[in-house]
Every structure is written in C-alpha cells, then in structure tokens.
Amino acid sequence: MRILLxxxxxxxxxxxxxxLREQGFTVNQVSLGQQALASIRSQDCDAVVLDLGLPDIxxxxxxxxxxxKYAKLPVLVLTAxxxxxxxxxxxxxxxDDYLVKPFAMSELxxxxxxxxxxxxxxxxxxxxxxxxxxxxxxxxxxVDGAVLSLSRREYMLLKVLMESAGRIxxxxxxxxxxxxxxxxxxxxxLEVHISNLRKKLPKDFIKTVRGVGYSVSPA
Numbered sequence: 735m736r737i738l739l740x741x742x743x744x745x746x747x748x749x750x751x752x753x754l755r756e757q758g759f760t761v762n763q764v765s766l767g768q769q770a771l772a773s774i775r776s777q778d779c780d781a782v783v784l785d786l787g788l789p790d791i792x793x794x795x796x797x798x799x800x801x802x803k804y805a806k807l808p809v810l811v812l813t814a815x816x817x818x819x820x821x822x823x824x825x826x827x828x829x830d831d832y833l834v835k836p837f838a839m840s841e842l843x844x845x846x847x848x849x850x851x852x853x854x855x856x857x858x859x860x861x862x863x864x865x866x867x868x869x870x871x872x873x874x875x876x877v878d879g880a881v882l883s884l885s886r887r888e889y890m891l892l893k894v895l896m897e898s899a900g901r902i903x904x905x906x907x908x909x910x911x912x913x914x915x916x917x918x919x920x921x922x923x924l925e926v927h928i929s930n931l932r933k934k935l936p937k938d939f940i941k942t943v944r945g946v947g948y949s950v951s952p953a
Contacts, residue, residue, distance in 0.1 A: 735850045736911055738779035739763040740770040740796065741812070742789055750783075755914075757843050758873060758890045762915045767791035774800055774807065778910065781849050783842075786813040786824070794827055801828035808849045812837070847871065850897065861896045863950060866939060868896050882934050887912055891927050895940060900952040902943050 737754060741747040742765040751761045762779065764770050767788045773779060782800070786793030797809055808830045813820070816834040824832050831845050847859055847870055859870040868875045875882045875892060884892070894911045895903060903911075905924055912927075913919050920926075928948060932940055941949050 735846070735853065736760045736762070736778065736780045737846070738770065738773050738782045740767070740782060740788065740793070741765070741785045742787070743785075753839055754843075754846075756886075757846075758870070758886070758893055759846065760890070760911055760914055765789070767793065767796045770796050771799060774804060777804075779807075780853055781808040781810065781846070783810050783812050783846075784829075786811060786815055786820075794824065797824065797827050797829060808852070810842075810845060810849065812842070844871075853897075861893075861899075863896055863899055863952065864936060864939065866896070866935060868893060877935065884934070885927075885930075888927055888931055888934075891924075892931055892935075895948060895950045899950050902947050902949045904947040908947065 737759050739747060739750055739754070739761055741750065741763065744765070747763050747765070751763055754761045762773065764773060765788075767790050770782070770784070774782065784793050784796060788796070793811070793813065797811070800807060800809060805828075809828065810831040810833060811824045811829045812833050812835065813824075814835045821832050830849060833842060833845065850870070851859075861868045861870070865878050866875065870893065873889060875884055875889065890912055891908060894908060908924055909919055912924075928940060939950060941951070943949055
C-alpha cells in the first residue's frame with residue numbers, strides 16, 4: 735500500500751517513514767498541506783496519514799477538500815489534538831480513523847492494516863491462497879507451513895499480488911507500490927523480483943498476463 739505521510743515534524747516524519755517501510759508500506763512524505771493536495775490530485779497514493787497542525791493550511795481543511803473530490807481515499811488523522819470536539823470534527827469531516835499523539839507504533843500499524851484490507855480482497859491479516867499463507871502482522875510467507883526467506887521488496891510485491899488476488903496488476907502499479915519518490919528503479923527490477931519469487935513459490939502461482947501485468951489466482 736502506498737502511503738502519503740503529511741507531517742511537518744521532520745524527526746517524527748523520518749522515524750515514521752523508516753518504521754512504515756519496515757512494515758512493507760511504500761511511503762512518500764510532504765510537510766505542507768498544499769503539497770499534500772497536489773499529491774492527492776495526482777492519485778499516486780492509496781491512503782493518507784495526515785497531521786492537522788501544518789504550517790500553511792490546517793489539516794482539517796486538507797481533509798475537507800480531499801473528501802469533496804476523493805470520497806473513497808482513506809485518511810488516517812495523526813495529531814496532537816486530543817479533545818473530544820477535535821476528534822468529532824475530524825471524523826465528521828470524513829476521516830476514516832483518528833489517532834492521537836503520542837501513540838504506539840503497533841497501533842498505527844494495526845489501523846493501517848485494517849485500511850489495507852478494505853482496499854484489497856483479504857479479510858484478515860492472514861491471506862491463504864492455495865498452499866501459500868501470508869501473515870501481514872508477522873511479515874512472513876509460508877508454503878505448506880515452511881517459512882520462506884524473502885527480501886523486503888519480494889515480500890511487498892507478493893503482498894500486493896495476494897491482496898489483489900484475481901485482479902491484474904500492471905507493471906506501473908506494482909512499481910508504484912514498491913518504490914517511493916526519487917528511488918532509482920532499474921528497468922528490469924520488477925522482472926528480477928518476480929523471477930526470484932517464482933523460484934520460491936509453487937509453479938504458476940504468479941501468472942503473467944502478457945502485455946498487461948501479473949496476477950495470482952484467488953483459489
């Protein structure tokens with residue numbers, strides 16, 4: 735899942751980016767509300783983690799504008815505003831969730847996994863397809879109970895495909911799910927990851943849709 739992190743506290747933003755990437759999320763970060771709106775308009779994120787105390791415009795205004803044009807884009811508000819009225823206003827304006835600083839990272843991860851499940855086809859943190867099981871909370875993949883050794887990007891790629899079982903994911907969609915802004919992407923990087931995964935997974939688990947992309951069967 736591609737997350738747009740809107741946070742102007744750079745120490746916190748950097749810590750969140752590292753932690754979220756370790757959890758298998760692709761994270762792009764901006765510090766200003768106008769930058770957030772520009773990114774949202776370009777539709778290059780699957781969910782937004784939004785601070786409210788931004789330097790240029792209030793985060794609630796960012797939320798309001800986002801909801802007017804992109805009603806289905808998940809937005810998790812992450813803020814120091816802990817008053818009941820603040821939470822009510824944020825939720826009334828369309829926030830999908832509201833988490834008050836300071837917060838436990840594990841709780842943020844869990845709430846994002848809920849959003850991720852809503853976007854995909856999985857109904858829990860465990861995704862079982864054929865004899866392959868992916869545990870999103872433990873970041874493990876097992877075949878017939880034997881845990882695989884996967885790189886971070888291999889895990890992220892397989893997770894995207896399994897969460898979208900039955901749907902074709904294009905090369906562009908998969909690369910956007912794996913790489914953040916500014917990261918260099920070798921022309922054959924995706925194919926290399928797919929090839930490595932296929933060596934570790936059952937035969938024909940990942941299918942190539944020629945000229946379109948890749949998919950896995952829902953059953």
